[in-house]
Amino acid sequence: xxxxxxxxxxxxxxxxxxxxxxxxxxxxxxxxxxxxxxxxxxxxxxxxxxxxxxxxxxxxxxxxxxxxxxxxxxxxxxxxxxxxxxxxxxxxxxxxxxxxxxxxxxxxxxxxxxxxxxxxxxxxxxxxxxxxxxxxxxxxxxxxxxxxxxxxxxxxxxxxxxxxxxxxxxxxxxxxxxxxxxxxxxxxxxxxxxxxxxxxxxxxxxxxxxxxxxxxxxxxxxxxxxxxxxxxxxxxxxxxxxxxxxxxxxxxxxxxxxxxxxxxxxxxxxxxxxxxxxxxxxxxxxxxxxxxxxxxxxxxxxxxxxxxxxxxxxxxxxxxxxxxxxxxxxxxxxxxxxxxxxxxxxxxxxxxxxxx
Numbered sequence: 001x002x003x004x005x006x007x008x009x010x011x012x013x014x015x016x017x018x019x020x021x022x023x024x025x026x027x028x029x030x031x032x033x034x035x036x037x038x039x040x041x042x043x044x045x046x047x048x049x050x051x052x053x054x055x056x057x058x059x060x061x062x063x064x065x066x067x068x069x070x071x072x073x074x075x076x077x078x079x080x081x082x083x084x085x086x087x088x089x090x091x092x093x094x095x096x097x098x099x100x101x102x103x104x105x106x107x108x109x110x111x112x113x114x115x116x117x118x119x120x121x122x123x124x125x126x127x128x129x130x131x132x133x134x135x136x137x138x139x140x141x142x143x144x145x146x147x148x149x150x151x152x153x154x155x156x157x158x159x160x161x162x163x164x165x166x167x168x169x170x171x172x173x174x175x176x177x178x179x180x181x182x183x184x185x186x187x188x189x190x191x192x193x194x195x196x197x198x199x200x201x202x203x204x205x206x207x208x209x210x211x212x213x214x215x216x217x218x219x220x221x222x223x224x225x226x227x228x229x230x231x232x233x234x235x236x237x238x239x240x241x242x243x244x245x246x247x248x249x250x251x252x253x254x255x256x257x258x259x260x261x262x263x264x265x266x267x268x269x270x271x272x273x274x275x276x277x278x279x280x281x282x283x284x285x286x287x288x289x290x291x292x293x294x295x296x297x298x299x300x301x302x303x304x305x306x307x308x309x310x311x312x313x314x315x316x317x318x319x320x321x322x323x324x325x326x327x328x329x330x331x332x333x334x335x336x337x338x339x340x341x342x343x344x345x346x347x348x349x350x351x352x353x354x355x356x
Contacts, residue, residue: 001326001340002119004347005319006060006251007200007222007300008046010132011090017044017304022102025050025318039266043308045318048102051130054320057119058106058344060221060300061094061132063087063156066163067140074165076140083141091154094132104129107155109355116348133351135198135221138163138172145185152193159190160198160221162206170206173233179209191216196354199223199243200251200300203232211242217354218246222253222300224283229261240287244296247353249346251300252284256311259283270314277313277321281328284342294338298346299325 013019017038019028025047035041051059065086066076077083097103106112115131135158142148148159161183162172169186171177179187187210190197197218202210211218220243226234235243235250243250256275257263263273270276287297303312303319315324329339 001055001323002058002116002344003054003056003299003322004058004344005051005056005299005301005303005322006219006249006347007135007253007302007305008059008061009064009137009302009305010046010059010061011093012062012064012306013044013046013304014093015089019044019047021047022097022100023047023049038306040304040306040308040310043310044304045309045312045316046304048097048130050318050320052125052128054318054322055119055125056130056319056322057125057128058115058131058133058347060135060158062135062137063090063141064137064163065090065141066138066165067168069166072165080140080143080168084143084147087136087141087151091134094134098129101127101129104131105155106131106133107157109352112348112351112355133157135196136160137198138167138201139169139186140167142169142186145182145189148186148189148195149193152195156195158196158198158219158221159186160200160202161186161210162201162203164201170210171203172201172206173203175203176205177203178205179213183209184213187214190214194354199248201233204236204239207239211246217350218243218248219350220248220250220300222251222302222305224253224258225286227286228283229258231258233258237290240290244291247350249296249298249350250287251298252280252287254280254301254303254312254316255305255307256313259313265311269310270312275313276315277324277328280313280325281332284329285332294334294341295346295349297342299343 032042065083068076161170169183
């Protein structure tokens with residue numbers, strides 16, 4: 001089945017993890033053997049050939065660069081200008097992938113429909129470019145609100161105003177507080193340009209404020225359910241309900257600590273915690289039960305988002321194993337139309353509506 005994955009940090013992996021994503025994932029992991037600078041070395045699951053193998057022909061791919069003030073101990077850049085420069089390097093990598101036919105940017109209805117026609121023509125995926133919708137995870141790198149239009153002009157189509165901690169335009173995971181005037185100004189400009197608001201990572205205060213002040217299209221690229229894992233990174237049932245009312249699609253994420261309660265980073269193991277793809281279906285099913293239908297959930301895996309096989313479902317060796325999800329959904333009683341909705345249809349319907 002054709003799959004859309006609404007959250008992959010491809011350029012971060014290419015530039016900060018120094019992974020040549022044009023290579024098979026086995027070759028990437030072999031080259032990282034013995035490296036210890038990051039906990040997921042040699043445990044990656046995502047590369048462009050692996051996406052093709054899994055028939056994952058369209059992804060939402062990120063730029064990401066956090067600004068950190070002197071009292072912020074998270075990793076990041078010491079000025080917005082440095083963060084902007086980092087995101088420009090990431091854009092350059094995506095363009096380099098386009099130049100050699102590995103990827104193609106999808107930024108309007110015409111490019112979307114042409115790409116879907118190519119990927120569903122019945123021929124081998126071997127030489128098909130991976131389509132990507134460009135998203136900005138955390139808006140800190142926008143030096144000014146005016147920079148958003150510059151980014152829109154090179155293809156940016158979605159923005160999550162915050163990531164982890166306090167941000168320049170909104171407050172993110174593990175932080176508290178509101179967006180304030182600069183955040184409102186950003187939302188207004190996003191609305192003018194028809195940029196999608198990615199509500200993922202907004203802390204509760206900023207989440208409710210953003211939805212009160214933004215009248216455009218909203219999605220949540222990679223979020224799970226607080227009812228199943230009680231942490232501010234997840235959505236409460238109340239938040240899920242308001243997203244459904246706004247026509248949002250919520251992408252189920254595959255970071256183990258977001259999937260099962262009580263995960264200890266660097267201590268827990270997927271097998272030890274019973275973290276498999278069935279757990280992903282639990283989160284998907286919870287959203288479907290709240291919605292009363294299958295129209296508001298998809299996949300936003302976040303695979304290789306600074307974690308690898310040590311912190312994702314034990315029955316997923318590479319991202320191509322997302323194909324297993326179709327069978328698991330069928331086992332839960334979902335019919336073919338439901339499964340198609342969740343594997344690709346909901347994201348495609350969202351984009352067609354947003355870009356019509």
